[in-house]
Amino acid sequence: MAELTTAPPRSARASSRPRYVQRFTLTERLLHWVHASAFFVLLASGLILYLPALSTTFADRPLIKDVHFYTAVSWAGAMILIALLGNRGAVRATVREVDLFDRDDRRFLAGHTDSPQGRFNAGQKVNVIVTAAFATLFFVSGMLLWLGERNTDIRLGGTLYLHDALMYLSVVIVIGHLYLALINRSTRHSLHGITLGSVREDWARSHHAKWLPPERHSNPGDKQVTVDRAARTTDRAYKEKLPPS
């Protein structure tokens, strides 16, 4: 569920003052940006380790290996800490939203992109699921490579192949993600949401029509409270909408 706020971005303060709705909590945004930053550091250091042409340019392989390894460990620790110390209700609500695919979501994935969508459209849900699974597999296979270098009993024949395949698939996904977030005119406003937390209400209505702001808040100081409430409301709505199992 969305919350309305009248806190506008700096660029909108002139005349029109578009109304904004809070889309992402600080916890969700931190999780996104820590993950994104770590991904690009890991990709860069990983490519230096992987591509023969770069091995002569960056010959200090032990240093690059350390950068790669400690970035991965720091990423995992930071993600767990943010999820534990941040707005756990919002994280739980997001997980449950992403878990649930209704008929409109399935129609969206079948190519009917005009199907009304919730706070996450079905493509974004798939992206979250794939990213979470890939991150887990990246971490597991990376740790197996690291440990396997120290104890050959731990090494499995497909570890390197899995790590490489995840990299290729992730690069393709990230290119698509960057296109939609930075270039595609219709969707790139979502970048505002993942950086500052809020998105224009008219944009939210057209792209996420099933995501409903239940009440209006005019005091920007209430933002964190409304977000917490949004998480609880979304959580409740999820339970109500879920078919009996």
Add this chain to the structure above:
Amino acid sequence: MTSSDQPPQSPRENVGARRLGRAGFLGLLGAGVATLFYGKQISSVTSAVTKPFADATGLSHIVPSSGWRIYTVADTMPTFDRATWRLKLDGLVGRPLELSYDQLLALPKVEQVSTFHCVTGWIVDGVHWGGVRFHDLLASVAPLPSAHAAHFVSAEIPYDDYLTLDDLSLPDVMLAYEMDGQPLPQEHGAPVRVVIPNMYGYKNVKWVERITLVPRQGAGYWEQRGYDVNAWVGHSNGYG
């Protein structure tokens, strides 16, 4: 602008909602774990599709689609100066010797096509090597009867490794200075490296600058870190 008094209404309820997210997540994890165990088989299937694409687009010159990964242990990669480079041959020999690059090239040249196996799982098929057999190389220094192994010292400090003289007498073992018709590239050990196709790559010492004959095998760089001294492909390091 939309009035803030009227929050947007849902056009329809969540009809037919199913918990597909966790199923997808767990399915991907399962596929990933299966790949850990069956990666080589899966790789042989996928490479049939990806390799022609990589070859056609030129990607195979950038990504290690043919399998090569460059592993080093030092913070710099050794460089090769043809004018000053020398290969030192000493230890249990009758005539210690230092060979220049040109003197090495003057020895009888042999060529072979063999497969390179890395202990981490990747393989490069059909590598065309050019170089010298060890009996031709060592004949000039007259090994003593007490010599039973060779200690290969790399210019990439502190990398080193050992092979027995019996290993060196295998018909496809050589000190290579050419790879795929070109002088050995820097990242593959220029100017010379050991090639012993039936042992994993860490025994194929790159940037060799000294060969010392010794009474018996010692533990090289990776053996000191838990890897097998006799690194037979498929029969060591937990394989086979």
